[in-house]
Amino acid sequence: MKITGLETFCLEYRMPYPLTYARGEYQSREAVLVKVYTDDPDIVGWGEAAMWGGPFDTTVAVLEKQIQPLIVGHDPRRPEYLWEKVYQETYYHGRKGILLSCLSGIDIALWDIMGKASGQPVWRMLGGFGRPLRSYASSGYYRRDYTVDDFAADVSQARAAGYLGYKMKVGNMASAVHAGVLHETPMRVSFAEDIARVEAAREALGAELDLMCDATTSLDARTAMAYADQFERLGIRWFEEPTQPENITGCAELARRTRVPIAGFETETSKFNFAALMDAGAIQVVQPDVIQVGGITEARKIAAYAQMRHLTFSSKNYSTAVSLAACINLLYALPNADYFECDMDPSPWREEFLRSPLFLSDRGMVEPFDRPGLGLDIDEAALEAWRVKA
Structure with a gap:
């Protein structure tokens, strides 16, 4: 061939x-x-x-x-x-x-x-660990004409749909590390207002489910520590991309000072950069983006190194059914796979160009399939x- x-x-x-x-x-x-x-x-x-x-x-x-x-x-x-x-x-x-x-x-x-x-399905060719995956809903952006009560209602809907966790955005502050350049970003909030959003999400989700917070590489280490102090109180499952990925020293210092696991970095590429982050103790949930890091071949090496360091592995999943399929096949193959991210924001690309669903979820658990390749049936x-x- x-x-x-x-x-x-x-x-x-x-x-x-x-x-x-x-x-x-x-x-x-x-x-x-x-x-x-x-x-x-x-x-x-x-x-x-x-x-x-x-x-x-x-x-x-x-x-x-x-x-x-x-x-x-x-x-x-x-x-x-x-x-x-x-x-x-x-x-x-x-x-x-x-x-x-x-x-x-x-x-x-x-x-x-x-x-x-x-x-054979790709996940089986990658090693075939084949464990069902926990799924979490991913959304929680800042939105115009969208109150904290509206946000809490959406979190409650995700809970009712059976997801085992929810991930939201934080860190849209005037003191964000890039605010001097990206100064036109709307809806900047104070630290207290941001924590109030997290508190509302925690109340809507309940104490028994996992809440994750994603700062999208926007904070310096000291500000991230202030967030982490509040996140400990609120029982946050992980603090995602708190700093920029090149700030390995700052992120490692943050990780040493908090009991909240640090997740990252979907914006980083290559096994060498992820090894540096892991070696420094900067991340505890290893979380590349399969469609950015170098594909399945590179991501599985990162996952293997994470397993050697007794770290869990997840993957960003926020695009089309193709990236979703790549992500889920990789996670099915791994003994140290953590959660599977389910994008909840508006998009027709998760299902509408597929002739049949890629996966079915039962009470927040996603089961492996036997369809060959990535498991996609695309209506071109x-x-x-x-x-x-x-």
Whole structure:
């Protein structure tokens, strides 16, 4: 079997209302899917490359003009080899950032192909630990015309839906580390107002379920410590991305001073950077983004190192059904997998281009499946409703 080429799908969706967090406000969701073709017309692979606000044409150019020539003609059932080939041939400028995000999309598609070619789900090919996963609802942004009572009602709905936890945004303060540049971010709150939001969420969720707080890399270490003191009182399950990922010293000091586990960093890339964070004691919940960190091949190495250090592993999941499938297959394969994130914000891409659901949840638990590859049944024609030109 040989790779014959790839196709990119640039998607855009206008949400019914804007979402605000400490780094800005957005109302459009964007995604880049990758379809890798083989010389077997019955076997193609689907992947997703993180672009998170970057220009479509930049991501597409890296995929089509830089990575595609490096993999065409090669056997797609060698994802480890092709990952290393692309990484080494782009080494001088591609070790972080956009190239690794684009490589993520290719790598995920190759694992999809390998699973389909062998008739096995990807999670089983990765080791097949196969434990059902706990799921948590993820939302809790700052929103216009959205009171604390409205927010608490949404948290209560997530509880009623059976989720075992809830994750919310915090840290949208005037003293955020990037506020001097991202000064137009609306809805800045005081520390006391932010803690009041967390208290409302805790009351709505109840003491027995898990509440997580995500500062999206927005705080200096001292401010993060003030938050962590309150989070201890409120029984927060983890404090996600409290500092910027390069502030390893500050994050490690925070981790030493609090009993709340520190989670991160979805904005970081490569096993080397995650090893540095773990070695410093800066994170206790290891949480990359599969579509940004380098794909399944890189993420599973990070997960293995986390297991060696007796740390739990999770993964960001906040985009399309393709990234969701990559995330859930990886987590099913791991003995140290923690929660599975379920994005609750407006998006048609979790289900509407699938002919059948990827997974079913029973009382907050998500069971492994036996469908080959990533387990996706994509209706390609349905993608046209959101497809835009790069």
